[in-house]
Amino acid sequence: MNLSYQQRIITSALAMIVAVILIAAALWFPKTDRTIEVMDILFVLDITQSMDVEDAEVAGEQVSRLTWAKDYTQKTLVDLPCGSHVGLAVFSEYRSLVLINPVEVCANYHDLKQMIAKINGSMAWALSSEVSKATFEAIKSAKLIEPNPSIVFITDGHESPPLHKTLFAKFRGKPGEVAGVFVGVGGNDLLAIPKHSLEGEDLGVWQVNDVLHQDVYSSGRGEFQEQHALKAKTEHLSSQKKVHIKRLALMVGFDYILSPSSPKPLIKKIKAVANTHDQVVNYSWAPWFAGLALLLLIAFYFPTQYFRRNILR
Numbered sequence: 001m002n003l004s005y006q007q008r009i010i011t012s013a014l015a016m017i018v019a020v021i022l023i024a025a026a027l028w029f030p031k032t033d034r035t036i037e038v039m040d041i042l043f044v045l046d047i048t049q050s051m052d053v054e055d056a057e058v059a060g061e062q063v064s065r066l067t068w069a070k071d072y073t074q075k076t077l078v079d080l081p082c083g084s085h086v087g088l089a090v091f092s093e094y095r096s097l098v099l100i101n102p103v104e105v106c107a108n109y110h111d112l113k114q115m116i117a118k119i120n121g122s123m124a125w126a127l128s129s130e131v132s133k134a135t136f137e138a139i140k141s142a143k144l145i146e147p148n149p150s151i152v153f154i155t156d157g158h159e160s161p162p163l164h165k166t167l168f169a170k171f172r173g174k175p176g177e178v179a180g181v182f183v184g185v186g187g188n189d190l191l192a193i194p195k196h197s198l199e200g201e202d203l204g205v206w207q208v209n210d211v212l213h214q215d216v217y218s219s220g221r222g223e224f225q226e227q228h229a230l231k232a233k234t235e236h237l238s239s240q241k242k243v244h245i246k247r248l249a250l251m252v253g254f255d256y257i258l259s260p261s262s263p264k265p266l267i268k269k270i271k272a273v274a275n276t277h278d279q280v281v282n283y284s285w286a287p288w289f290a291g292l293a294l295l296l297l298i299a300f301y302f303p304t305q306y307f308r309r310n311i312l313r
Contacts, residue, residue: 011300012300015296015297022293022296026290031282035278035280037278038084038279039085039150040102040147040149040274041270042089042152043089043152045119046069048091048158049121049127050129051155052064052066053156056186056187066120068185069183072185072263074113076152077109078109079267085102085105086112087102087103091131091153091155093125094128094130094133095134129158129159129160130169131158135248139173139178143177150179152270153181153182157182157244158241160235173252174253177253180254180273181257181266181270182245182254183260184240184258188239188240189239192205194206207236254273255269
């Protein structure tokens with residue numbers, strides 16, 4: 001339908017009036033109470049030295065596992081609904097140290113992002129990596145926080161020193177009492193582990209004689225020596241220990257996801273296992289009103305013949 005010049009002027013004026021009304025609504029329309037389903041999450045990042053192995057990828061670039069873990073955590077924060085609460089913790093030795101208790105993700109996003117950026121391997125307080133015990137400690141820490149947050153534990157699953165199969169760390173809690181998801185990071189190939197002092201000094205890579213290749217229980221017992229001699233010495237190398245992550249997840253009642261490419265699978269799993277709860281928030285309609293005003297102005301004033309031909313005529 002073709003509009004006359006006068007009709008186009010009137011139509012444009014009406015569009016401008018509607019746009020002004022929408023912008024005014026965006027500025028002054030009061031917030032309304034809205035009930036949303038939220039969750040509380042404690043992210044635990046592995047900062048042991050095996051996480052410095054560069055076999056992960058971010059934006060097409062080869063990076064360390066810890067760099068990937070930090071990037072993945074930040075991306076997950078963006079996809080979480082406002083009203084959710086997020087805390088941060090790091091793991092070294094056999095302990096998980098809480099850096100910040102869960103806070104509302106949207107209001108504190110930039111603070112959380114800055115804290116994640118500052119996490120690095122120099123924060124580690126020991127050179128061992130007892131991921132099993134650290135998981136148990138993370139669960140104990142989560143139970144001290146009200147409401148109990150679900151745990152997202154990002155790790156390559158590398159235990160150092162190695163564990164004896166009959167003396168695997170025992171979980172004293174109730175499986176599933178605290179919900180959680182393991183996120184596995186790292187490749188399948190055994191690669192050299194960068195070596196650093198506790199002061200952060202670069203010492204090259206871990207060598208075959210720098211680490212224990214046999215658990216402490218077996219090392220002093222003669223009946224294990226022949227078996228140990230035939231076993232390849234690879235504890236100074238690291239890959240993602242998928243079997244160990246799965247076994248540990250089964251023990252504590254967690255779910256797991258290995259080398260995810262986006263936060264969506266993680267958020268889906270968290271929602272499936274987490275104790276979500278309703279929360280009343282002051283919901284702002286400003287983005288909706290402003291968005292509608294912008295679309296209206298684009299439709300009438302975008303400088304192309306296509307829009308003029310299909311919208312104004």
